């Protein structure tokens with residue numbers, strides 16, 4: 001049986017990053033922002049980015065546009081049973097230990113192994129031995145320490161993936177108030193990046209709901225002003241709670257404004273973001289037929305020339321028609337993303 005060679009000093013870790021499908025380019029861009037120590041693969045399956053990474057693992061915990069990050073360890077073994085052998089088992093524990101050391105003691109209480117045949121005798125024993133060696137209990141699929149075991153892509157050997165955080169990175173600590181239709185934190189961060197954020201931005205989040213976009217914009221960097229508006233008082237209350245949890249109260253201005261009649265001067269906003277009512281959980285298609293045209297015209301009025309407007313909607317045909325009818329908006333791109341089985345688009349517009 002081949003032996004695991006010791007990791008040469010300075011050899012990069014193999015990392016796997018999961019994104020919402022459709023956001024790979026934005027996540028690659030964020031990874032490149034980590035500097036030359038991060039070398040994302042050019043290609044990969046949808047929603048998956050392999051990375052050779054020579055930097056501090058801890059820095060990966062700060063990624064904001066990705067859902068989950070895994071540390072990958074390859075084992076040149078024909079069957080998972082070999083992982084129970086002394087040398088390989090020590091390598092399994094070393095990977096787990098590397099991840100646990102990134103977090104305060106007690107951050108991980110349970111473990112979960114995801115694998116084909118996870119309930120087989122061999123994998124049940126592997127879980128039990130990892131539990132005994134780490135002091136973690138074998139838990140359910142929301143276990144803190146998430147391990148995945150799979151055959152290597154080239155068919156030779158097996159790979160163990162250890163999730164780098166007790167929860168997916170897209171689970172935000174600021175989300176203390178949730179609402180039906182609230183936007184995934186990583187998608188919100190990606191949308192905020194698409195507005196080309198700058199420190200002197202006057203940023204407007206239309207229909208802010210629980211404030212996902214507003215918060216994620218300010219977590220990227222400062223803005224001169226950051227407005228959130230919603231016609232629903234309960235949404236504004238929820239937004240207020242989350243903004244306080246993110247410690248951003250002093251930097252956000254929340255208003256009960258109707259997006260179709262904004263009390264803002266013309267050309268007074270530098271960037272606009274909105275997760276529009278899709279007509280599924282929030283609003284209806286009939287309402288959208290009258291809301292969207294007025295909202296797009298009003299957004300064009302308040303946007304200064306060159307301003308980016310980034311809108312998420314499942315009303316693809318309606319949006320395409322309305323954008324084509326409005327010469328004031330130029331369409332940069334329309335990204336089709338996977339949002340829990342729905343496939344809305346992120347429309348990136350620029351005010352002409």
Ligand SMILES: C[S@@+](CC[C@H](N)C(=O)[O-])C[C@H]1O[C@@H](n2cnc3c(N)ncnc32)[C@H](O)[C@@H]1O
Pocket residue numbers: 179181182183184206207208209210211212213229230231232235257258259260275276277278282291
């Ligand atoms: C899909 S939700 C936004 C969810 C939000 N991104 C979040 O993460 O919680 C759409 C929001 O638009 C608001 N809305 C609908 N019509 C509006 C209007 N005319 N003016 C302002 N807000 C509006 C709704 O109250 C709702 O909160």
